[in-house]
Amino acid sequence: MLDITNLHARVEEKEILKGLNLSIRPGEVHAIMGPNGAGKSTLSNVIAGREGYQVTDGSILFNGRDLLALDPEVRACEGIFLGFQYPVEIPGVSNMTLLKAAVNARRKLKGESEIAPNDFLAWVREQAKKVKIDPKMLSRGVNEGFSGGEKKRNEILQMLVLQPTLMILDETDSGLDIDALKIVSDGINALRSPERSTVLVTHYQRLLDYVQPDFVHVLARGRIVRSGGPELAKELEEKGYGWLEAA
Amino acid sequence: MSELASTWADRFEQWVSSHDAAEQARRRRQFQRFAATGFPGPADEAWHYTDLAAQADAGYQLAGADVAGAEEASTPIAALPGCALLVYRNGVLDRAASSAAAFDGPALAASAAAGSDDDGTQDDGGIDALNAAYASGGLVYTVAAGQRAAQQLQVVLQSQAGDTPLMSHQRHRIVLGAQAEATVLLQFVGHGGPRLTTHVIEVTLAAGARLHLHRLSSETTGATLLTRLDARLDRDAQLHLSGVAVGGGLGRHRADVRLDGSGAELHATSLQVPASGAHVDDLVRVVHAAPHGTSRIVARGIVDAHAKAIFNGRVVVRPGAQKTDSEQRLANLLLSRKAEVNAKPDLEIHADDVKCAHGATVGQLDAVALAYLRSRGIPQAEARALLLRAFATETLERLGWPALQALIAERLGLPADELDLAFGDAE
Numbered sequence: 175m176l177d178i179t180n181l182h183a184r185v186e187e188k189e190i191l192k193g194l195n196l197s198i199r200p201g202e203v204h205a206i207m208g209p210n211g212a213g214k215s216t217l218s219n220v221i222a223g224r225e226g227y228q229v230t231d232g233s234i235l236f237n238g239r240d241l242l243a244l245d246p247e248v249r250a251c252e253g254i255f256l257g258f259q260y261p262v263e264i265p266g267v268s269n270m271t272l273l274k275a276a277v278n279a280r281r282k283l284k285g286e287s288e289i290a291p292n293d294f295l296a297w298v299r300e301q302a303k304k305v306k307i308d309p310k311m312l313s314r315g316v317n318e319g320f321s322g323g324e325k326k327r328n329e330i331l332q333m334l335v336l337q338p339t340l341m342i343l344d345e346t347d348s349g350l351d352i353d354a355l356k357i358v359s360d361g362i363n364a365l366r367s368p369e370r371s372t373v374l375v376t377h378y379q380r381l382l383d384y385v386q387p388d389f390v391h392v393l394a395r396g397r398i399v400r401s402g403g404p405e406l407a408k409e410l411e412e413k414g415y416g417w418l419e420a421a
Numbered sequence: 422m423s424e425l426a427s428t429w430a431d432r433f434e435q436w437v438s439s440h441d442a443a444e445q446a447r448r449r450r451q452f453q454r455f456a457a458t459g460f461p462g463p464a465d466e467a468w469h470y471t472d473l474a475a476q477a478d479a480g481y482q483l484a485g486a487d488v489a490g491a492e493e494a495s496t497p498i499a500a501l502p503g504c505a506l507l508v509y510r511n512g513v514l515d516r517a518a519s520s521a522a523a524f525d526g527p528a529l530a531a532s533a534a535a536g537s538d539d540d541g542t543q544d545d546g547g548i549d550a551l552n553a554a555y556a557s558g559g560l561v562y563t564v565a566a567g568q569r570a571a572q573q574l575q576v577v578l579q580s581q582a583g584d585t586p587l588m589s590h591q592r593h594r595i596v597l598g599a600q601a602e603a604t605v606l607l608q609f610v611g612h613g614g615p616r617l618t619t620h621v622i623e624v625t626l627a628a629g630a631r632l633h634l635h636r637l638s639s640e641t642t643g644a645t646l647l648t649r650l651d652a653r654l655d656r657d658a659q660l661h662l663s664g665v666a667v668g669g670g671l672g673r674h675r676a677d678v679r680l681d682g683s684g685a686e687l688h689a690t691s692l693q694v695p696a697s698g699a700h701v702d703d704l705v706r707v708v709h710a711a712p713h714g715t716s717r718i719v720a721r722g723i724v725d726a727h728a729k730a731i732f733n734g735r736v737v738v739r740p741g742a743q744k745t746d747s748e749q750r751l752a753n754l755l756l757s758r759k760a761e762v763n764a765k766p767d768l769e770i771h772a773d774d775v776k777c778a779h780g781a782t783v784g785q786l787d788a789v790a791l792a793y794l795r796s797r798g799i800p801q802a803e804a805r806a807l808l809l810r811a812f813a814t815e816t817l818e819r820l821g822w823p824a825l826q827a828l829i830a831e832r833l834g835l836p837a838d839e840l841d842l843a844f845g846d847a848e
């Protein structure tokens with residue numbers, strides 16, 4: 175599904191990713207851990223196509239296609255979803271407006287007509303219930319006045335509505351209490367299927383107790399320096415990253 | 422100040438001689454007042470950003486009934502739902518295009534010879550005098566005490582010119598009796614060659630009266646549109662004023678509002694979205710002349726390359742106008758480095774127990790928000806439009822007239838928000 179080869183990327187003239195390789199097959203869950211500033215968010219943003227990141231070498235193939243040639247909105251329509259570490263507030267653009275525009279953009283690309291507002295409304299409300307977001311909040315501005323936990327649940331709501339095939343969740347678990355963590359995990363698990371893949375960027379083992387990864391990677395100094403199974407995450411929790419960085 | 426060519430005086434004399442003696446004398450006085458100052462230039466403080474000096478040599482001829490040609494007159498103008506419609510073309514009432522309802526009832530009369538009894542005390546860089554010298558009739562809208570106008574009134578003021586530069590000048594009057602209520606939309610449209618249009622609107626609100634007065638200008642290149650509102654509010658009266666400028670040409674709009682009675686309120690909203698090559702200059706001046714007055718000015722501008730937007734809000738608190746509560750918030754969104762914006766709140770306070778707040782911001786489209794929307798699959802152009810609508814929304818919502826809001830959104834090419842409306846209903 176996703177093949178990253180020798181990826182080099184810069185932010186503002188500073189090289190952050192230095193020859194990163196990663197391969198993800200359909201249905202797999204990959205956890206990416208690593209010290210602060212290692213480049214985890216940079217990797218997520220480069221996959222999603224955010225402006226401001228220059229790829230200087232290497233390639234990313236998504237289902238065999240050259241992902242780097244596509245605009246971010248096209249990547250999203252093709253099935254990539256990035257749950258942001260810091261979701262932005264957009265006063266004046268309601269959650270509902272965003273969701274409707276996002277769904278219709280996908281339909282347009284497929285040559286389908288716009289979604290019927292009432293059906294869509296009912297469907298969104300149903301998803302909102304799953305992540306315990308009050309339907310009333312849907313008519314508010316995107317993340318406007320939302321608490322940190324609400325913002326993260328809202329990211330999951332968007333994901334449930336948009337039904338991506340590659341979910342990249344950048345520290346969606348950070349700052350959540352146990353109840354919210356459970357809600358977020360349930361949302362991720364609800365979408366898991368043999369066709370869908372998941373990338374969990376996290377610092378904490380507790381998310382991985384709810385959403386069990388097939389692979390755990392350590393990103394440090396701009397590369398994957400270690401890969402393993404779920405047991406690697408437990409090892410990291412005990413020992414930290416020092417022993418790997420020194421290696 | 423600029424020298425006025427003698428052709429102005431010659432043309433005026435030719436035209437004014439057809440009036441009776443008293444009328445001639447009165448109009449001549451006004452013309453002389455105009456000739457003494459000429460068109461305002463940058464030295465005139467109230468016209469600092471809008472230089473009309475070139476207007477003197479534009480060679481305008483006064484538009485008459487004849488130039489409101491039959492072909493143009495038949496162009497249908499859409500009335501907003503539920504509105505009574507009045508249409509003026511180059512200052513001349515087009516009865517055929519107006520709705521019958523606009524002439525019904527004692528409340529409304531469209532007069533052919535309103536106003537122009539200006540006493541010469543008003544002065545807006547000579548433009549008031551020019552207007553008074555030439556003024557043709559305009560709207561005279563009177564709502565009796567305790568009455569509420571059955572319909573909103575939509576007044577379309579169309580300017581048009583061919584190769585010959587044309588000018589027209591109108592005076593309008595809106596008078597609401599005590600506790601009366603009405604809503605009026607002045608909609609300025611136009612097309613064609615060079616044309617100068619001036620409008621003076623006098624508003625008198627008796628105690629407790631409420632007027633919603635909207636101005637929507639969507640003029641085009643070639644237009645020089647100058648409007649001046651002169652409003653006086655008695656105690657507890659409320660004036661809800663909006664000025665929306667989209668489209669092209671040069672527009673300068675001055676509103677002078679005097680809160681004469683205690684507890685009177687001005688709620689002014691402005692939205693400026695000038696097209697490329699356009700220039701829009703708004704001045705809202707509110708004088709708190711009595712205690713317990715309220716004034717709110719919310720102005721927003723969305724300005725792209727080669728366009729100019731000026732907004733000046735002036736709040737004057739006279740001695741004795743205690744407990745005045747005033748707030749001005751000006752914000753501009755610059756879509757290009759080549760956009761020009763001047764937003765300035767001014768305060769002049771001569772009373773000590775008052776609350777006056779003001780602020781002005783200038784910013785760019787939020788790149789992070791744009792990236793977020795795109796990351797959800799929304800194409801860049803649509804994402805931009807959503808953010809622009811979000812910026813304009815606060816001002817649009819203050820209009821309190823959904824059909825007008827929709828009309829403006831459409832003019833701005835902003836997406837409609839029908840799903841949110843449906844959502845609200847479903848709750």
Ligand SMILES: Nc1ncnc2c1ncn2[C@@H]1O[C@H](COP(=O)(O)OP(=O)(O)OP(=O)(O)O)[C@@H](O)[C@H]1O
Pocket residue numbers: 185186190208209210211212213214215216217226259
């Ligand atoms: N927009 C930017 N401008 C300048 N430097 C940036 C920018 N974004 C990221 N960086 C830098 O790139 C490096 C990697 O940042 P990144 O956010 O990818 O790390 P991370 O692994 O996600 O860290 P964390 O665990 O703290 O979220 C850091 O040194 C950071 O300061």
Ligand SMILES: [Mg+2]
Pocket residue numbers: 214215216259344345
């Ligand atoms: Mg990060």
